[in-house]
Amino acid sequence: MSQRARVLLIEDDPDCALLMSTFINEACGGALTYVLEIAESLSAGLALLARQEYDVVLLDLMLPDSQGLDTLVQVRARAPSLPVVVLTNLAQDDAGLQAIAQGAQDFLTKDKLDAGRLRHAIAFALARDRMFHQMEKLVDGSPDGMVIVDRGRTVRYANAAALSLFGRAREEFVGRPFEFPLTPDQAVELKLPGSSGEERAAEMRVADIEWKGYPACVATIRDVSELKKLEKARAEVAERRHTDQLKDQLLSTVAHELRTPLSVVKAVVGTLRDRLAGPLTGEQDEMIGIADRHISRLTRLLTNFLDLTRLESRRSRVSPQDLDPLALVQEVCEGVRMANRGRPIALHFEFPDALPSVRVDADMIAQVLGNLLDNALRFARTRVSVRAAASEKTVEISVADDGPGIPADKLADLFDKFVQLDRPKGGEGYKGTGLGLAISREIMTLNGGRVWAENAPVRGACFRFTLPLTPASGAAPPEEEPSARALD
Amino acid sequence: MPAPSIKKVLIVDDERDLVGPLALRLKASGLYEVAVAYDGMDGLARAEQFRPDAALIDLAMPGLDGWHLCRRLREDPRTRRTKVIVMTAWLSPDLGRRALAEGVSQLLLKPFEEADLLKALEDESAAVKACGGGRAP
Numbered sequence: 001m002s003q004r005a006r007v008l009l010i011e012d013d014p015d016c017a018l019l020m021s022t023f024i025n026e027a028c029g030g031a032l033t034y035v036l037e038i039a040e041s042l043s044a045g046l047a048l049l050a051r052q053e054y055d056v057v058l059l060d061l062m063l064p065d066s067q068g069l070d071t072l073v074q075v076r077a078r079a080p081s082l083p084v085v086v087l088t089n090l091a092q093d094d095a096g097l098q099a100i101a102q103g104a105q106d107f108l109t110k111d112k113l114d115a116g117r118l119r120h121a122i123a124f125a126l127a128r129d130r131m132f133h134q135m136e137k138l139v140d141g142s143p144d145g146m147v148i149v150d151r152g153r154t155v156r157y158a159n160a161a162a163l164s165l166f167g168r169a170r171e172e173f174v175g176r177p178f179e180f181p182l183t184p185d186q187a188v189e190l191k192l193p194g195s196s197g198e199e200r201a202a203e204m205r206v207a208d209i210e211w212k213g214y215p216a217c218v219a220t221i222r223d224v225s226e227l228k229k230l231e232k233a234r235a236e237v238a239e240r241r242h243t244d245q246l247k248d249q250l251l252s253t254v255a256h257e258l259r260t261p262l263s264v265v266k267a268v269v270g271t272l273r274d275r276l277a278g279p280l281t282g283e284q285d286e287m288i289g290i291a292d293r294h295i296s297r298l299t300r301l302l303t304n305f306l307d308l309t310r311l312e313s314r315r316s317r318v319s320p321q322d323l324d325p326l327a328l329v330q331e332v333c334e335g336v337r338m339a340n341r342g343r344p345i346a347l348h349f350e351f352p353d354a355l356p357s358v359r360v361d362a363d364m365i366a367q368v369l370g371n372l373l374d375n376a377l378r379f380a381r382t383r384v385s386v387r388a389a390a391s392e393k394t395v396e397i398s399v400a401d402d403g404p405g406i407p408a409d410k411l412a413d414l415f416d417k418f419v420q421l422d423r424p425k426g427g428e429g430y431k432g433t434g435l436g437l438a439i440s441r442e443i444m445t446l447n448g449g450r451v452w453a454e455n456a457p458v459r460g461a462c463f464r465f466t467l468p469l470t471p472a473s474g475a476a477p478p479e480e481e482p483s484a485r486a487l488d
Numbered sequence: 489m490p491a492p493s494i495k496k497v498l499i500v501d502d503e504r505d506l507v508g509p510l511a512l513r514l515k516a517s518g519l520y521e522v523a524v525a526y527d528g529m530d531g532l533a534r535a536e537q538f539r540p541d542a543a544l545i546d547l548a549m550p551g552l553d554g555w556h557l558c559r560r561l562r563e564d565p566r567t568r569r570t571k572v573i574v575m576t577a578w579l580s581p582d583l584g585r586r587a588l589a590e591g592v593s594q595l596l597l598k599p600f601e602e603a604d605l606l607k608a609l610e611d612e613s614a615a616v617k618a619c620g621g622g623r624a625p
Binding site: 256257259260262263264265266267268270271274276277295299306310315317 | 505506509512516577578597598599602
């Protein structure tokens with residue numbers, strides 16, 4: 001390895017300097033080569049130290065402009081971690097030891113020069129420099145940009161990442177003034193031109209360090225463009241969510257506000273319909289009937305809409321209870337059978353003798369089954385069938401009709417809000433709200449079940465939903481809180 | 489049908505257009521004697537005078553609102569036993585709990601079916617009878 005030691009000799013006596021250079025030549029043989037510069041005063045030496053980098057300083061303590069240990073102190077102030085070997089006279093016996101106490105690496109007595117010690121001092125300085133280069137390699141491989149700037153604001157070093165961030169070649173950057181403000185202990189955001197025209201954001205942090213023995217700053221620069229993009233996207237999502245919330249709030253307010261005038265219209269039309277305000281002609285009766293049906297439809301729409309917004313915002317209280325699904329299903333089915341007496345559609349129920357207990361919110365599940373039955377009755381031609389069966393982990397309920405079935409392209413989004421299928425011609429005047437299935441899906445999710453639709457093999461649609469079984473040794477269900485539903 | 493133990497009903501709602509048809513409906517049933525008021529303070533005054541067996545009270549009213557009216561009725565020995573049925577268009581998450589805490593017997597969510605209103609009053613009648621005139625559990 002042929003590394004050259006850069007040696008600065010600060011010595012005012014030319015004879016002595018000549019002697020030293022011969023001696024250094026002697027000490028440095030083989031692989032150890034050197035470059036020697038000589039300064040004849042402390043001030044000249046300090047000036048050189050400010051301008052250039054050295055590996056080692058050989059320092060005479062007795063100079064025309066400085067004598068004694070103070071000479072060392074001043075050199076070390078300029079280059080604190082540069083190895084300094086002090087040159088003493090034999091007469092100054094303890095000066096060498098005092099110099100070491102002041103931070104000199106070693107001392108040599110001029111009258112008795114020891115080539116081994118000098119060689120050792122220079123070799124040490126070079127080893128230190130090699131270590132420094134290893135460190136530099138490490139720094140150069142860092143994904144963060146690192147720039148060393150000296151006190152004169154000149155760039156002394158820049159790693160590959162820094163050059164790439166600033167978009168400069170090394171020779172355009174190192175040795176030139178650093179053009180960004182250096183504020184220690186504070187992250188500064190830089191706008192840097194990107195390779196393809198777009199601006200890149202970088203974060204720069206500055207810390208005071210010592211660079212090859214000189215006070216300097218290290219600026220660490222990290223490309224935060226991706227992070228910024230991510231932050232922006234996150235802010236946009238939050239903003240959109242906020243807008244959605246405002247929209248939901250507004251819709252909910254509107255829906256609530258509509259209920260008051262609707263209740264008035266309903267009461268007034270009900271009064272007329274029931275002839276509490278006097279007799280009606282046949283035509284008047286018919287017109288009032290139409291108004292009454294549409295008031296019911298509007299009421300249903302508002303109620304469903306509010307149900308759905310509550311479910312979607314998870315403001316609905318779920319009160320799961322362990323219950324017999326058979327009793328629940330039979331009760332709902334009987335209610336529907338009563339309400340549909342006289343209609344030409346056969347209701348067919350197929351239940352086993354017993355079913356295992358399930359843990360669900362009874363009112364919510366009744367609402368789901370009611371919705372599915374309501375749908376089936378609107379689409380069926382002659383028949384609606386309800387079946388219940390237990391599997392390993394669930395009880396599955398199915399509601400099938402013999403209507404036109406579900407078009408393949410609607411199967412996927414059938415459970416979305418306001419998706420409605422065309423009803424068969426000649427269907428009854430009752431129109432759905434387009435919210436029943438969306439509500440059902442939300443309810444099933446909240447109750448740990450699932451609801452889905454399929455087409456029956458022969459004809460018609462079949463809706464199925466599952467109820468989770470009561471856990472065999474599970475904890476008791478949470479105690480039911482009094483809720484509006486329990487009261488109204 | 490046996491005579492109901494609730495005979496006198498007070499309706500309190502600032503929505504005058506609703507009070508009219510509701511009063512008509514109750515009177516037409518032939519079961520109830522009806523008084524009406526159009527805000528909370530008016531409702532309180534009417535209640536002290538009329539001593540209703542049941543009061544149908546709207547929640548959002550100017551001045552004394554429905555909740556405060558409930559409390560005032562409870563505090564007055566003359567109206568302490570009046571059954572309170574709350575009518576509201578706003579189903580808030582804590583409505584049920586609050587209603588229980590305020591001693592409300594029933595909740596009617598506007599718009600409600602006329603049948604539900606009559607049923608609510610019948611239920612209260614039954615509760616009064618079952619408890620020998622006391623408050624329902």
